[in-house]
Amino acid sequence: xxxxxxxxxxxxxxxxxxxxxxxxxxxxxxxxxxxxxxxxxxxxxxxxxxxxxxxxxxxxxxxxxxxxxxxxxxxxxxxxxxxxxxxxxxxxxxxxxxxxxxxxxxxxxxxxxxxxxxxxxxxxxxxxxxxxxxxxxxxxxxxxxxxxxxxxxxxxxxxxxxxxxxxxxxxxxxxxxxxxxxxxxxxxxxxxxxxxxxxxxxxxxxxxxxxxxxxxxxxxxxxxxxxxxxxxxxxxxxxxxxxxxxxxxxxxxxxx
Numbered sequence: 663x664x665x666x667x668x669x670x671x672x673x674x675x676x677x678x679x680x681x682x683x684x685x686x687x688x689x690x691x692x693x694x695x696x697x698x699x700x701x702x703x704x705x706x707x708x709x710x711x712x713x714x715x716x717x718x719x720x721x722x723x724x725x726x727x728x729x730x731x732x733x734x735x736x737x738x739x740x741x742x743x744x745x746x747x748x749x750x751x752x753x754x755x756x757x758x759x760x761x762x763x764x765x766x767x768x769x770x771x772x773x774x775x776x777x778x779x780x781x782x783x784x785x786x787x788x789x790x791x792x793x794x795x796x797x798x799x800x801x802x803x804x805x806x807x808x809x810x811x812x813x814x815x816x817x818x819x820x821x822x823x824x825x826x827x828x829x830x831x832x833x834x835x836x837x838x839x840x841x842x843x844x845x846x847x848x849x850x851x852x853x854x855x856x857x858x859x860x861x862x863x864x865x866x867x868x869x870x871x872x873x874x875x876x877x878x879x880x881x882x883x884x885x886x887x888x889x890x891x892x893x894x895x896x897x898x899x900x901x902x903x904x905x906x907x908x909x910x911x912x913x914x915x916x917x918x
Contacts (some may be wrong), residue, residue: 664731665868668906690757707895716760717755718777720833722784722792724822726821731820732825733820736870736872737872740847741870741871743852743913744904745867746910746911748907760779760781760782768773768899772800775798778797789820792817793817794816796816797811797814800812808909810837811836814831817832825851832847839854842875842879843875847870852865854911862909862911871893
């Protein structure tokens with residue numbers, strides 16, 4: 663979920679829950695000029711070794727030996743669990759290629775602005791790590807915070823001919839307690855194999871979430887509940903948008 667999708671996904675519900683107890687460090691903040699610049703070390707890391715195209719980058723990742731296995735779902739729970747009538751390669755391209763139409767449609771649907779996509783690049787000290795930085799701004803449902811800026815690092819952790827695993831680390835420091843946690847999202851795109859008898863080309867998309875707490879806080883339970891509520895609302899919309907573009911062959915949804 664690039665721009666709005668992730669931000670509104672967490673921000674509006676999260677702010678509703680947190681602002682009641684936590685307040686904000688910057689009341690009535692005007693973010694008409696959001697900060698989208700990257701720290702210098704991150705900037706340099708993501709600007710070197712850039713493949714000439716997204717397709718070339720995926721091909722380079724696919725050619726690497728000793729690939730890691732597809733990771734287990736994150737501990738927060740499942741947000742999307744559907745089988746679509748589209749090949750894994752095409753679904754991956756649809757979701758993560760630069761200027762993805764579905765991502766832009768979802769950003770427009772949720773009101774995301776200032777969407778900035780950095781280039782996919784191989785880290786110079788780890789040629790098996792394909793990553794990029796995406797930043798965006800969303801409206802926040804709080805009288806204390808009018809808009810919220812978010813930055814996410816997207817990293818491919820598994821690429822084969824038919825499997826794609828992408829981990830997103832999302833930071834929203836302007837939220838109440840936002841400097842104390844990071845949200846993780848894991849996208850897994852996998853072949854269906856012999857599960858279906860229709861014979862249609864298909865992909866199994868599973869999205870799970872988790873939260874990393876950087877500092878101890880007594881508000882952990884409240885924060886996690888706010889994140890869960892925001893993600894549920896946003897990913898329901900995201901899944902429905904995908905269903906408008908690709909036929910749903912099976913819905914094995916099981917959110918926890």
